[in-house]
Amino acid sequence: MILDDLLGGFATVLTPGNLLFAALGVTLGTLVGVLPGIGPAVTIALLLPVTFQMDEPAGAFILFAGIYYGAMYGGSTTSILLNTPGESASVATAMEGHLMAKAGRARQALATAAIGSFVAGTISTLLLTVVAVPLGRLASTVTAADYAALMVLSLVSVTALVGRSMVRGLLSLALGMTIGIIGLDALSGQPRLTFGQPVLFDGIDEVTLIIGLYAIGETLYVLVKGRTRPGRLAELRRRRRAASPG
Amino acid sequence: MTSPDVEEATRPAASWAQLAFAAVILLLGALVLTEGLGVRGDLSPQGPRFFPTALGVLWLVLGVLYLASRIRSVASGAPDDSTERLAHGKRLAVLAVLLVVYVYVLYPLGYALSTALFFIGAAAALGSTHYRRDMVVGVLLSLAVYFVFSRMLGISLPSGVLPL
Numbered sequence: 335m336i337l338d339d340l341l342g343g344f345a346t347v348l349t350p351g352n353l354l355f356a357a358l359g360v361t362l363g364t365l366v367g368v369l370p371g372i373g374p375a376v377t378i379a380l381l382l383p384v385t386f387q388m389d390e391p392a393g394a395f396i397l398f399a400g401i402y403y404g405a406m407y408g409g410s411t412t413s414i415l416l417n418t419p420g421e422s423a424s425v426a427t428a429m430e431g432h433l434m435a436k437a438g439r440a441r442q443a444l445a446t447a448a449i450g451s452f453v454a455g456t457i458s459t460l461l462l463t464v465v466a467v468p469l470g471r472l473a474s475t476v477t478a479a480d481y482a483a484l485m486v487l488s489l490v491s492v493t494a495l496v497g498r499s500m501v502r503g504l505l506s507l508a509l510g511m512t513i514g515i516i517g518l519d520a521l522s523g524q525p526r527l528t529f530g531q532p533v534l535f536d537g538i539d540e541v542t543l544i545i546g547l548y549a550i551g552e553t554l555y556v557l558v559k560g561r562t563r564p565g566r567l568a569e570l571r572r573r574r575r576a577a578s579p580g
Numbered sequence: 581m582t583s584p585d586v587e588e589a590t591r592p593a594a595s596w597a598q599l600a601f602a603a604v605i606l607l608l609g610a611l612v613l614t615e616g617l618g619v620r621g622d623l624s625p626q627g628p629r630f631f632p633t634a635l636g637v638l639w640l641v642l643g644v645l646y647l648a649s650r651i652r653s654v655a656s657g658a659p660d661d662s663t664e665r666l667a668h669g670k671r672l673a674v675l676a677v678l679l680v681v682y683v684y685v686l687y688p689l690g691y692a693l694s695t696a697l698f699f700i701g702a703a704a705a706l707g708s709t710h711y712r713r714d715m716v717v718g719v720l721l722s723l724a725v726y727f728v729f730s731r732m733l734g735i736s737l738p739s740g741v742l743p744l
Contacts, residue, residue, distance in 0.1 A: 380734065501645050505605065508638050512612055515635065519619075519628035526632050527615050550679065557668050557675065557706060 340463050346392055355393045359400020360407075367408025377405035403455050410447040415440060418549040428548065513538055602647040609639025674705040690740015695722035 346352065362384070366377045381401055385394040409424035414431035427447060434443035462469075493503040516527045517537030528534040613636025621628040682698040689697075699718030700711075708714055729735045 501642055501649065504638075505642050505646070508635060508642060511631075512608075512635055512639070515632055519621075521626070522621055522628040524619050524621050524628040526619050526628060527612065529615070553706075554672060554675065558672055 336463055340460070347396060352393060352396050355397045356400040359397040359402075360404035361400075363401035363404020363406075364408040364411075365404075366401075367405030368411050369408075372405070373409065374402050374405040377401055377408075403451070406455075407448060407451040410451070411444065414443045414447065416549070417552045419544060425544070513543065598650045599647070602643055602650060605639060605643035605646060609636055609643050612636035612639055671705050671707065675702060678702055678705060687738045688740060690742050691737040692722045692726040693740055693742055695725070 347356070362381060363374075363377055366372055366380060367374065372380070378398060378401055381398075385397060388394045388397070409419060410427040410431065413419040413424045413428035414435050417428050417432040417435075419425045419428045431443045431447060434440065434446075489507060493500070493507045512527070514537075516534055518525055518528075518535050525535060612632060616629060616632025616634075616636045619629045619632060623629050623633065678698060678701050682694060685694045685697075696715075696718040699722060700714050703714040703718070704711065726737055730737050730739075
């Protein structure tokens with residue numbers, strides 16, 4: 335039953351026209367997704383008008399799937415080359431991908447990201463069709479308490495694993511949580527840490543934070559490390575180690 | 581990720597920098613704590629006051645712990661590799677000032693003009709001496725980004741004084 339539908343889906347996609355739509359979508363999505371701050375969701379919203387001229391819904395869906403995966407992959411390019419993830423999904427790519435770029439293996443890192451994106455995307459989509467129903471049943475049983483426990487687990491493991499100093503790990507954790515509570519409290523609507531500024535009521539946007547932390551932070555770090563000489567390009571590959579947090 | 585790059589071995593920064601950092605942490609903790617206590621509502625774990633207050637206490641505890649560890653390492657004379665030597669302090673200050681100025685002139689001057697100026701200034705601050713090339717790249721880049729975002733993607737950027 336599931337297999338029939340899956341094979342039927344492949345039969346629909348594997349026509350020249352629909353494959354062309356997929357290629358077009360991936361290209362568009364990658365181009366737009368490379369821009370920092372524009373993640374998969376925003377890319378789809380931006381490119382929504384493209385489908386107004388299309389008469390067949392399947393083609394539009396294929397185009398959008400391509401845009402989504404292209405945008406997902408596009409974020410990895412800036413992560414690897416500039417150590418600047420454009421959205422939260424590609425922060426993890428920046429950690430190891432940028433290290434590879436600094437070791438002079440940017441080409442391999444980009445290729446790995448592209449191939450990995452394709453293979454893993456295909457496998458996960460295939461598996462999702464099989465496990466979607468049990469997964470959905472499980473997801474509906476996850477409660478707020480479980481979310482809180484998961485959050486504590488992630489914070490604890492990040493603090494314990496990143497860096498050598500526990501105090502500094504906890505300090506960065508405290509800084510992140512302090513920035514996180516700026517704005518109106520979700521439950522009571524009380525302004526917290528806004529210092530009376532209405533601009534801060536919405537909190538600090540994730541993208542703003544990522545760009546400030548990674549793009550500007552990386553620039554200042556490169557400058558301060560003393561690699562720059564007047565009239566010469568700073569070398570990327572001779573730097574000693576990454577800008578490790580903590 | 582270590583390479584045999586000995587000439588750039590980092591020397592520990594002066595211990596006063598670490599003490600200043602500890603002071604910043606303690607001040608931040610005091611600020612978060614007073615702001616947290618100033619939030620209206622009750623102090624129960626469900627209330628909006630609890631978390632900022634707890635964070636402020638966490639800041640203060642961490643600040644004291646950090647200060648204690650620094651004082652201990654200074655007193656024992658042990659080398660500390662946790663801080664790195666900084667260079668180009670003046671360039672850093674210029675770049676920071678440029679960033680702040682950029683934020684303030686972005687809306688009055690518009691995206692294209694202020695970004696072009698910022699690009700040229702930042703390139704000079706970062707040590708570029710190819711001023712003519714910087715100007716060409718800065719102007720073309722900011723115009724290209726402006727038109728891609730505002731015309732092709734429909735995201736509005738401040739147009740400012742230029743008739744774009």
